[in-house]
Structure formats: structure tokens, C-alpha cells
Amino acid sequence: MAKTSNPEFAWKDGRIVPWPEATVHVSAETVLRGANVFEGMRAYWSEAEKELYIFKNKEHLRRLRQSCKIMRMTVPYSDDEFTQAFIDLLRANKFTAGVHFRPVVYFGEGESYAWKPEDIHNGAFVIAYSRPHAPSIKNGIKSCVSTWRRNSDNASPSRVKAAANYHNSRLAQVEAKMNGFGPPIMLNDRGEVAESPGACFMMVRDGVVITPPVSADILESITRQTLIDLYREELGVTVIERDIDRTELYIADETFFCGSGAEVQPITAVDHYDVGDGKVGPLTRRIQDLYFDIAAGKVDKFRHWLTPVYGNSTARG
Numbered sequence: 001m002a003k004t005s006n007p008e009f010a011w012k013d014g015r016i017v018p019w020p021e022a023t024v025h026v027s028a029e030t031v032l033r034g035a036n037v038f039e040g041m042r043a044y045w046s047e048a049e050k051e052l053y054i055f056k057n058k059e060h061l062r063r064l065r066q067s068c069k070i071m072r073m074t075v076p077y078s079d080d081e082f083t084q085a086f087i088d089l090l091r092a093n094k095f096t097a098g099v100h101f102r103p104v105v106y107f108g109e110g111e112s113y114a115w116k117p118e119d120i121h122n123g124a125f126v127i128a129y130s131r132p133h134a135p136s137i138k139n140g141i142k143s144c145v146s147t148w149r150r151n152s153d154n155a156s157p158s159r160v161k162a163a164a165n166y167h168n169s170r171l172a173q174v175e176a177k178m179n180g181f182g183p184p185i186m187l188n189d190r191g192e193v194a195e196s197p198g199a200c201f202m203m204v205r206d207g208v209v210i211t212p213p214v215s216a217d218i219l220e221s222i223t224r225q226t227l228i229d230l231y232r233e234e235l236g237v238t239v240i241e242r243d244i245d246r247t248e249l250y251i252a253d254e255t256f257f258c259g260s261g262a263e264v265q266p267i268t269a270v271d272h273y274d275v276g277d278g279k280v281g282p283l284t285r286r287i288q289d290l291y292f293d294i295a296a297g298k299v300d301k302f303r304h305w306l307t308p309v310y311g312n313s314t315a316r317g
């Protein structure tokens with residue numbers, strides 16, 4: 001998504017600051033080596049309730065801690081402090097439409113490779129932008145299989161949402177774009193389907209939803225788990241987590257990406273093969289509709305997934 005203008009405020013190291021003041025020094029580890037971990041989260045606007053809802057706040061904070069643990073980073077704030085930071089920032093910027101925001105925990109100035117981690121300043125910041133649905137979620141994108149392999153667990157684990165992993169993502173994304181495609185599908189170093197540069201992958205074959213397992217060199221996506229649960233429990237659709245071969249992509253009935261940023265992004269062609277009849281499929285559309293209804297607070301049963309920002313509703317995070 002092209003950035004249009006900067007918001008007025010960011011949150012940095014414990015307080016709301018004007019956007020130009022949210023800076024770190026060029027010698028910080030986060031600048032020199034991309035030494036940070038982050039989350040990509042969304043908040044959805046309910047026009048009916050005049051309320052902004054953070055989607056699955058608890059799950060994102062849990063994953064942020066898991067990323068930090070693997071990286072041996074100390075998390076400088078509690079979950080409650082982070083949650084309050086998100087609420088304060090979204091309120092300060094007066095968002096009244098869909099928002100994408102990014103909490104980041106970073107290594108500051110110190111020894112190379114941030115060793116020992118406890119001796120080095122760790123900071124955190126949060127930035128947030130207005131982000132409507134991508135227009136492509138309606139009619140789908142054309143994808144391809146990337147020539148770049150996804151980071152492997154024993155090299156630069158995809159399970160960790162580390163900024164440095166996104167160099168791998170960028171190589172694949174830019175190549176696909178130059179070749180005229182939307183986001184590509186990346187295989188792992190075993191040659192099985194992993195994920196896209198910024199989202200997980202699902203396909204439908206014969207009425208069954210299939211998605212790579214969490215051991216396929218993917219991020220343990222919160223949206224992926226959400227959709228697995230919704231398919232099984234709300235739509236009565238079987239979901240199988242298993243390896244996916246490349247040629248299965250060419251004979252699948254439906255394919256789509258899923259992620260907090262990507263939401264439910266239909267894929268209508270892979271490597272110039274039409275997926276199914278080349279149109280967005282029914283199981284993709286049904287899960288998309290349900291996901292957006294839940295995110296906007298329209299389904300009572302799932303309001304516990306939402307954290308209200310302005311306090312105009314009774315939902316709990």
C-alpha cells in the first residue's frame with residue numbers, strides 16, 4: 001500500500017510523541033542489523049457503534065513475546081502497558097476507519113549483535129496508519145511461485161516476526177512485481193509451499209481447505225489460526241494442515257492468502273494457470289464475509305476477540 005501522509009503521533013518508549021520525534025540513533029542495532037521484532041495488527045471501525053476494535057490483541061502480544069524469547073530480547077513493557085499504548089495512540093490520531101499498526105521491540109545502541117542482551121538498551125515503539133481494504137480483495141490477484149526460497153527454521157526462522165526476515169520477503173515480492181504478478185507463493189527449502197512474503201497460504205481442493213503446517217517455515221499466523229477455527233466450527237468445513245506440492249497449486253479449486261494486513265486475499269491464477277474457473281471461489285468468499293463481520297463487531301459470539309479503543313461499546317479484549 002502506498003503511504004499517503006504520516007499520522008500526527010507515534011508512541012515511543014513509553015509516551016505519545018509527535019511523529020518527527022519518534023527516532024532512534026543511526027548506531028542502534030535495530031538500524032545496523034535490523035535487530036527488532038514486531039507485530040502487524042489491525043483495528044476495524046464499526047460505523048454503527050462509532051467504535052474502533054483492535055482485532056485479537058492478546059494473540060498478537062503473545063506472539064510478540066514468543067518472537068522476543070527466541071531472539072533473547074527482553075520485552076520492556078507488560079501486555080497491559082502495550083495495550084494501553086495501542087489505545088492511546090489510536091485515540092491520539094483520532095482514527096475513525098480501518099487502521100494497521102505496528103508495535104516494534106528493538107535493540108538500541110550497544111555491543112555488536114546485542115550481546116549480552118540484558119546489557120543493551122531495548123526500546124519499543126508503535127506506529128499506526130489508516131489502511132482500508134486493498135481493492136484486490138474483491139476480485140483477487142494473479143500470483144506466481146517465487147524463485148526465492150522462504151527463510152528456513154535453522155537459518156533465519158520465519159516463526160520469528162523479525163524485521164530482518166523481510167529482506168527475504170522483499171527479494172521475492174519485488175521479483176514477482178517486476179514479472180507482472182501480485183505477491184508470490186514462496187516454497188521452503190524442501191520445495192513445499194510455505195507462505196507469501198507477508199501472509200499465509202490456503203487452498204481448497206474438493207471442498208476441503210488445505211494449508212501448510214506451522215513446521216513448513218511459515219509465520220505462525222494469527223489469521224491462519226482464526227480461519228482454521230472459523231471454517232471448522234462455524235462453516236462446518238474440513239481443514240487439513242499438511243505439506244502442499246507446487247503442482248497442487250495448478251489444480252486447486254480455490255487459493256488465497258491470509259494475514260492481518262492481507263486479510264483474506266483471493267488468488268485467481270498461479271503461474272498463468274487459472275485457479276478453478278479463474279474467479280473468486282465460494283469458500284474464499286464465505287470466510288472473507290464472516291471474517292469482516294466478526295472484525296467489525298457484528299457477531300456477538302466473537303466480540304471477545306475485539307478490544308474497543310474509544311470505549312463506546314461493551315466488547316472486551
Ligand SMILES: Cc1ncc(COP(=O)(O)O)c(C=O)c1O
Nearest residue numbers: 198199200219221222223259260
Ligand atoms: C511472512 C508473514 N506470514 C504470515 C503473516 C500472517 O500473519 P498474521 O495472520 O498473524 O498477521 C504475516 C503478516 O501478516 C507475514 O508477514
